[in-house]
Structures are given as C-alpha cells and as structure tokens.
Amino acid sequence: MTVSARARPGRNDTCPCGSGRKYKHCCLEKDEAEAAAARAKAAAAAPDAPAPADDAGSSTRKRQPRTQTQQPWKGTAAPGFAKRTRTPRKVGGG
16 A cells, blocks of 8 residues: 555645635545545556455354253253243233
8 A cells, every 4th residue: 555645634624725624625525536546446456466355244154063051941942032921010000
C-alpha cells in the first residue's frame, strides 16, 4: 500500500483546497473515491494474491461432536428449549 504525498486533514479541519469550508463538506468524498479507485487498481494488478477467507459462510467446516455427559437431560434436547407445561398466572384481584 502506498502512502499519499500529502497527509489527509481531519474531518473537521479546513479544506486544503482553499474554499474555507470543512474538509468533510468539501473534498472528503472526492478523496475517498480516488483512494478507492487506487485500491481497486492495485487489487486488479495483483490477481495472484489470496482472497480473504470468509469463515462465517464456510459450509465445508464440520462441527465438533458433542462430548458425552453424565447428565441425561442435557444430552438430547437443544439447549434452552426444554419442553415444559406452562401454567397460567393468577388472574384477578386476590
């Protein structure tokens, strides 16, 4: 990655173009678009670079088997979804 020749000002600093406006309202979008284009050009120039790994969407990973437990109520049901009968609350003024 290359460093630009001039340091980028802060968002709330005055714009270096001389307009007198804040940088975020004047030239920030233009500079970000130029930087994005430079990154895209650099990425296209180096196609042999490995793509970033996306572990969240990987369907080839397998889950570890569940460990055996001496607590039979934990072995079969999904955690947090135990079936129980629900009794209604008391209703009325008593």
